[in-house]
């Protein structure tokens with residue numbers, strides 16, 4: 001294994017993302033737009049892989065979960081019922097000298113960080129984006145861009161219950177864009193005004209909520225470990241009473257050690273029956289559950305694991321990044337879990353020699369039905385390996401002159417840089433086995449017991 005030589009910082013990640021086509025500043029040719037980012041050819045693959053891994057874990061591989069894709073704009077009364085119109089605000093302060101604006105809680109009582117000027121008294125600022133539906137721009141046509149996907153789930157509780165034939169406990173999962181007019185954004189894609197969430201609302205019988213809350217905290221923590229995030233970079237933090245959102249009985253954050261410090265990756269909240277009760281009250285519809293076994297009707301309690309796609313992408317990029325000394329030179333490598341790697345396999349003919357190209361193209365065409373691939377024949381083979389290391393491609397397949405004789409090719413593994421030679425007809429099977437994780441180290445999963453032992 002090559003030696004690690006350097007620590008990651010945010011600038012290196014931003015620069016790699018731009019240079020290699022993961023993430024670009026939005027509207028760049030017009031000078032950019034504050035805190036908005038575009039996912040490029042590799043970023044879009046990474047994001048899709050994160051969402052697919054989540055969906056597989058929480059929907060596909062479970063019997064107690066159903067999916068949903070609710071619309072972004074919803075009836076404005078939903079946000080009155082949920083408490084967002086009244087309470088989804090941050091205290092805004094403005095520097096009287098330079099007129100920069102800050103979230104008061106980010107300043108911890110200090111004066112304006114840039115110029116030291118006096119600050120105004122905090123004013124509450126609602127974080128929801130407003131727009132108008134239809135041709136008339138008046139109060140009656142105001143709609144909001146959803147600040148969380150969760151409410152789309154609550155208002156569809158009855159629809160999903162009636163059509164999916166699920167019994168409690170069961171959950172509804174949704175992935176989608178959310179929008180918040182954040183006062184302070186920053187740290188690349190960590191806090192932006194447009195972002196994507198992966199949310200579960202898990203409905204349980206009141207009284208069993210604490211058990212399910214613990215279950216989901218553990219389940220979600222382990223999801224990040226399974227994706228290869230190092231355990232020492234993850235921790236759980238329970239919210240203090242004063243910190244709990246208006247709807248929450250209890251809440252844990254899964255935090256990641258970002259270059260700027262520990263920060264929230266995902267929140268898991270016990271929302272009690274707050275949302276269903278509120279929507280029943282405001283809509284006049286019954287939102288409850290008839291428990292056939294117990295012979296009683298009640299309003300379910302809700303456990304909500306709520307994750308950010310963009311924050312996961314950032315944590316996974318940072319965690320995977322290494323600079324290593326290999327074969328006498330520095331290589332930058334993203335040690336992505338194979339499930340997340342944007343490109344799974346690269347085909348590298350030793351040269352552009354006309355004898356090699358037909359076989360290389362043939363192998364490429366054969367494999368691309370199975371894997372997201374790249375074909376690269378530009379520059380030396382060493383440089384091409386480095387390019388693939390830098391974007392996290394787990395395997396490179398090299399076709400050389402010997403391949404023309406014996407129909408064998410070389411697979412080179414990203415992490416160990418080890419190579420094996422094998423017949424072309426065994427490539428698909430071998431790569432499938434390797435990509436399914438056979439050759440990638442897994443770490444022990446988290447349990448309440450291991451957490452106690454480490455305290």
Ligand code: GAP
Pocket residue numbers: 147148149150180182189190191192193194195196197199264265266267304306307308309310311312
């Ligand atoms: N429904 C509950 C809810 O929305 P939250 O803690 O406000 O809870 C959940 O958001 C997750 O969404 C966060 O843990 C984070 O990953 C992501 N998120 C929230 N605001 C974000 C922002 N401005 N930019 C990027 N991701 C954000």
